[in-house]
Amino acid sequence: MIQFSKSVNSLRTSEIRDLMGLATRPDIISFAGGMPGNELFPVEDIDEIYNSLPLDSKQTAFQYGPTPGYPPLLESLKEYLQKKGMAVKKNKLMITTGSLQAINILAKVFIDPEDVVVTENPCFIGGISAFKSYQAILHGIDLDENGINLELLKNFLRQSKSTPPKFIYLTPNFHNPAGTLYTEERKKDLVPVLQEHELLLVEDDAYGELYFDDEARKRVVPLKTLYENDLSICYTSTFSKILGPGFRLGWMLVPPEIYQKAELCKQSMDACSPNFTQVLANEFLRSGKMELYIQKMRLIYKRRKDTMAGAIRKYFPEEITWMEPKGGFYIWLKLPPKLDIMAVLKSSIEKGAVFVIGKTFDPEGKDNSHFRLAYSHTPEGKIEKGIQILGDCLKEELRLSK
Amino acid sequence: MIQFSKSVNSLRTSEIRDLMGLATRPDIISFAGGMPGNELFPVEDIDEIYNSLPLDSKQTAFQYGPTPGYPPLLESLKEYLQKKGMAVKKNKLMITTGSLQAINILAKVFIDPEDVVVTENPCFIGGISAFKSYQAILHGIDLDENGINLELLKNFLRQSKSTPPKFIYLTPNFHNPAGTLYTEERKKDLVPVLQEHELLLVEDDAYGELYFDDEARKRVVPLKTLYENDLSICYTSTFSKILGPGFRLGWMLVPPEIYQKAELCKQSMDACSPNFTQVLANEFLRSGKMELYIQKMRLIYKRRKDTMAGAIRKYFPEEITWMEPKGGFYIWLKLPPKLDIMAVLKSSIEKGAVFVIGKTFDPEGKDNSHFRLAYSHTPEGKIEKGIQILGDCLKEELRLSK
Numbered sequence: 003m004i005q006f007s008k009s010v011n012s013l014r015t016s017e018i019r020d021l022m023g024l025a026t027r028p029d030i031i032s033f034a035g036g037m038p039g040n041e042l043f044p045v046e047d048i049d050e051i052y053n054s055l056p057l058d059s060k061q062t063a064f065q066y067g068p069t070p071g072y073p074p075l076l077e078s079l080k081e082y083l084q085k086k087g088m089a090v091k092k093n094k095l096m097i098t099t100g101s102l103q104a105i106n107i108l109a110k111v112f113i114d115p116e117d118v119v120v121t122e123n124p125c126f127i128g129g130i131s132a133f134k135s136y137q138a139i140l141h142g143i144d145l146d147e148n149g150i151n152l153e154l155l156k157n158f159l160r161q162s163k164s165t166p167p168k169f170i171y172l173t174p175n176f177h178n179p180a181g182t183l184y185t186e187e188r189k190k191d192l193v194p195v196l197q198e199h200e201l202l203l204v205e206d207d208a209y210g211e212l213y214f215d216d217e218a219r220k221r222v223v224p225l226k227t228l229y230e231n232d233l234s235i236c237y238t239s240t241f242s243k244i245l246g247p248g249f250r251l252g253w254m255l256v257p258p259e260i261y262q263k264a265e266l267c268k269q270s271m272d273a274c275s276p277n278f279t280q281v282l283a284n285e286f287l288r289s290g291k292m293e294l295y296i297q298k299m300r301l302i303y304k305r306r307k308d309t310m311a312g313a314i315r316k317y318f319p320e321e322i323t324w325m326e327p328k329g330g331f332y333i334w335l336k337l338p339p340k341l342d343i344m345a346v347l348k349s350s351i352e353k354g355a356v357f358v359i360g361k362t363f364d365p366e367g368k369d370n371s372h373f374r375l376a377y378s379h380t381p382e383g384k385i386e387k388g389i390q391i392l393g394d395c396l397k398e399e400l401r402l403s404k
Numbered sequence: 405m406i407q408f409s410k411s412v413n414s415l416r417t418s419e420i421r422d423l424m425g426l427a428t429r430p431d432i433i434s435f436a437g438g439m440p441g442n443e444l445f446p447v448e449d450i451d452e453i454y455n456s457l458p459l460d461s462k463q464t465a466f467q468y469g470p471t472p473g474y475p476p477l478l479e480s481l482k483e484y485l486q487k488k489g490m491a492v493k494k495n496k497l498m499i500t501t502g503s504l505q506a507i508n509i510l511a512k513v514f515i516d517p518e519d520v521v522v523t524e525n526p527c528f529i530g531g532i533s534a535f536k537s538y539q540a541i542l543h544g545i546d547l548d549e550n551g552i553n554l555e556l557l558k559n560f561l562r563q564s565k566s567t568p569p570k571f572i573y574l575t576p577n578f579h580n581p582a583g584t585l586y587t588e589e590r591k592k593d594l595v596p597v598l599q600e601h602e603l604l605l606v607e608d609d610a611y612g613e614l615y616f617d618d619e620a621r622k623r624v625v626p627l628k629t630l631y632e633n634d635l636s637i638c639y640t641s642t643f644s645k646i647l648g649p650g651f652r653l654g655w656m657l658v659p660p661e662i663y664q665k666a667e668l669c670k671q672s673m674d675a676c677s678p679n680f681t682q683v684l685a686n687e688f689l690r691s692g693k694m695e696l697y698i699q700k701m702r703l704i705y706k707r708r709k710d711t712m713a714g715a716i717r718k719y720f721p722e723e724i725t726w727m728e729p730k731g732g733f734y735i736w737l738k739l740p741p742k743l744d745i746m747a748v749l750k751s752s753i754e755k756g757a758v759f760v761i762g763k764t765f766d767p768e769g770k771d772n773s774h775f776r777l778a779y780s781h782t783p784e785g786k787i788e789k790g791i792q793i794l795g796d797c798l799k800e801e802l803r804l805s806k
Contacts, residue, residue: 064647064648106673110537114411263408270530277652
């Protein structure tokens with residue numbers, strides 16, 4: 003009989019996996035995946051870049067690169083982050099195979115079995131599975147409209163003084179799945195709490211570039227930029243939302259002593275991230291094409307969000323409550339009590355629309371009082387139709403629940 | 405103070421790292437890295453493939469893919485492996501981010517802290533660091549010219565009945581660093597030993613395609629092909645040596661129950677391997693370009709090996725003993741007693757040639773009685789010159805050691 007490790011036994015297949023598998027029918031309207039629409043990728047830009055590469059750059063693209071990343075990309079990215087006010091000189095930058103690998107590496111650097119990690123509740127599913135894969139005990143703290151609930155956080159940290167958490171994992175900009183954008187005040191008030199407990203912060207900023215208006219633009223400044231001198235912060239981000247997830251390129255910007263351990267981990271994981279896509283990403287960034295592309299994406303995602311928000315107002319029962327996001331990919335909706343979201347999911351897949359149920363994002367895998375809609379990869383025409391289907395299913399289930 | 409995890413503390417920076425860092429001078433002749441020469445990559449083939457891709461394939465290349473791999477690549481690769489006699493239907497195939505990730509995932513699937521893993525001695529350094537990163541205790545069994553020493557293996561397995569090893573990790577084809585190609589007999593004799601102890605085999609076949617003659621071609625048949633019905637075997641391989649390491653694409657072919665756990669691990673590590681390079685690798689394989697390319701590479705690597713072997717005979721002191729490899733990338737050389745290989749490395753880097761010292765490949769990090777020369781990434785003209793430099797340093801150190 004095969005004996006698996008304890009850590010792999012702590013990972014579970016999602017029970018709704020088969021159900022979601024059904025949802026890949028070509029006729030189905032999907033609000034499920036957290037990805038850009040295929041039609042939005044900068045294919046022409048990359049074509050132009052690829053075909054302008056000199057032979058030696060192409061050869062470099064085929065070769066192994068240094069573990070921390072393709073040096074020219076590290077330089078371009080440092081410049082980019084420095085322009086945004088990040089302390090790139092006090093920290094070290096590492097390219098990772100998607101930002102999920104950055105999060106996984108940081109989990110490996112800090113977590114021993116039974117260690118506590120604090121997350122938001124809800125939480126990015128990749129974070130949950132990365133932390134669980136190292137047998138962490140997750141404690142989720144509720145989000146409100148302005149960010150993580152500080153009273154709940156303070157209480158928990160006070161209670162857990164004998165077994166302090168290894169770190170806190172937060173996504174202050176356009177949270178996945180909650181869509182929340184932290185207020186400046188909430189970020190400011192968070193600092194003394196983390197300081198008091200000397201709690202390391204892992205800040206995930208996968209969506210910060212995708213703000214929809216000027217007010218949001220001002221608010222997406224990362225904690226890593228604002229509080230570099232006050233807190234110990236490991237910052238992670240990604241090219242997945244501003245170039246393409248298929249490039250599998252993310253990064254971490256972290257204090258040097260943490261970087262040193264992270265590099266050893268990465269060496270044992272995949273030696274280096276794909277040089278092929280790093281060479282292309284570097285030219286995309288260096289040429290200025292990336293900034294132009296992001297500007298376009300902000301407008302497109304905002305239009306999709308507006309369309310979805312409008313359709314929700316039109317087709318969803320009033321009992322469903324939600325906040326309009328100021329950026330990112332997602333709308334997070336709260337159900338009235340007793341409404342069975344699994345029944346809604348089943349009937350909605352039958353009728354041709356799919357989404358993700360809330361407990362997927364609960365660190366404890368229980369709370370099903372919400373669901374997530376992604377507007378990022380669905381053209382506007384389909385959004386309206388899909389929301390109408392979903393609205394019908396919600397209304398029907400609501401009727402049955404009364 | 406930052407408290408790191410126990411598992412990350414089990415990883416150490418190589419002490420000769422700084423020394424090897426010096427060896428990136430452009431004038432230096434390197435026999436160090438285990439990679440193809442930059443000038444050998446099939447850049448034109450991939451140019452042609454890239455520019456012939458229809459828009460929707462390119463868009464797919466930019467997008468996330470399924471965790472186990474880009475489905476058309478999985479299909480092409482299955483066909484390719486089936487033609488070579490592998491039982492692809494009884495097993496499951498997964499694309500990984502280099503074969504190092506495949507090895508790392510299998511380590512994660514099986515290893516709890518303090519578990520024993522049996523390796524060859526010497527052993528691929530990536531394997532060593534992957535196993536150590538899960539706090540395995542490594543036990544290396546010496547290789548002889550025909551493969552792993554079965555008497556030593558039997559003794560060890562008999563002694564460790566109370567704490568049986570989790571698996572044995574072997575590279576039967578053109579071993580890195582030893583260059584060894586297992587004989588058919590050694591492979592056959594290994595089977596009852598593994599059966600008796602119900603020992604799972606992780607078979608790393610990164611170099612099997614790169615045989616130099618017909619006799620070697622007949623001998624590279626993997627244990628996974630020969631003994632599928634007799635043993636439990638997890639097979640790993642890679643595109644790194646037959647397309648380009650910068651694509652970061654490897655694979656594992658493993659029994660379904662192991663695959664299921666491996667997929668969960670990969671989900672928590674990087675979600676999927678780069679779709680961008682998977683789309684290209686699929687066309688490379690499907691078009692038949694890959695087989696033509698490998699045929700060319702066999703000839704080129706053989707010529708480089710011949711050149712290096714000739715130069716070693718000409719310039720190295722007779723006290724250095726070695727076996728001529730029948731394929732792969734490496735020559736592994738044994739030093740006479742008391743010769744200080746670190747001193748040779750220092751003077752050789754000064755004079756313009758670099759290689760890797762033996763203890764890098766010792767699972768226990770001690771034995772420095774050998775060194776490794778890679779001929780794979782150095783053109784023939786430079787090989788002769790580099791070996792002459794190294795020969796001078798070896799002779800000088802040998803003189804001092806007497």
